[in-house]
Amino acid sequence: MSYAEDILSLAQNMREKGSPFVLATVVRALASTCAKPGAKAIILPNGTFSEGWIGSGCTRGAVLKAAKDALEDGQSRLISVEPGDLLAKRGVAPGEERDGVHYAKNSCPSRGCMDIFVEPMLPRPEMFVCGSSPVAVATAELAAKLGFAVTACVPASDQEAFPEVEKRIEGYELPPTSPGERFIVVSTQGRGDDAALQGALAVDADYVAFIASSRKAEALKAKLQERGLPADKLGRLRAPAGIDIHAVTPEEIALSVLAEIVAFRRSQLKGHAHEA
Known part of the structure; x- marks a missing residue:
């Protein structure tokens, strides 16, 4: 050699x-x-x-x-x-x-x-998908095709919903740091919303999305604020998430969220290029 x-x-x-x-x-x-x-x-x-x-x-x-x-x-x-x-x-x-x-x-x-x-x-961008809803599964599958290193964050009983992800976390306690960019999508749809949001907002991330209506998101944010979660962390949450493409199916919703993430990520890289 x-x-x-x-x-x-x-x-x-x-x-x-x-x-x-x-x-x-x-x-x-x-x-x-x-x-x-x-x-x-x-x-x-x-x-x-x-x-x-x-x-x-x-x-x-x-x-x-x-x-x-x-x-x-x-x-x-x-x-x-x-x-x-x-x-x-x-x-x-x-x-x-x-x-x-x-x-x-x-x-x-x-x-x-x-x-x-x-x-x-550079390290591959990481995607942490919290929840096992159909939208969460579709998001994990599409994110992998777009080059993200996907981690499924769900209780042990729901891990089988993600047969091909690279990494798994039982529950919603995310690692405090990542080697590269980190994106978090919470799509629990009523099953562990509070715990998943608290785990997602407890760590640093480039982007945190919550798949829910504006009314539900505001209600949950108010509840988390009452529990002492700082306002600056709550302000990072994107809800409703995704680009408005009039999505209906889980796959379409996942597409709208991933499109927003790609646009956000590329704009950040472009901004760094201008600064250089």
């Missing part, structure tokens, strides 16, 4: 564990460069190179900045590191992006040119 294959094997192990990182790959190298095409490196969120080699300090700063930005917005980047005079001939300045390429200046005496593909490897 080659060293590059070793890097890819390590990257796969990290992905299976849900650890965020960046995989940087040299895709082009001209003149005198330390690293050659195919060279790879793993960059951690703290800005350190875990494994691999993609060149000297002339490329390090540009690649680390690209890695940081990629982890923030989830977008891959192509970095071209070139001497200043070649950048001038192209009519681009160091730090400028043009036609999808981010340019950086190589100040080393080697005057080499190198293109590096920077690819973020």
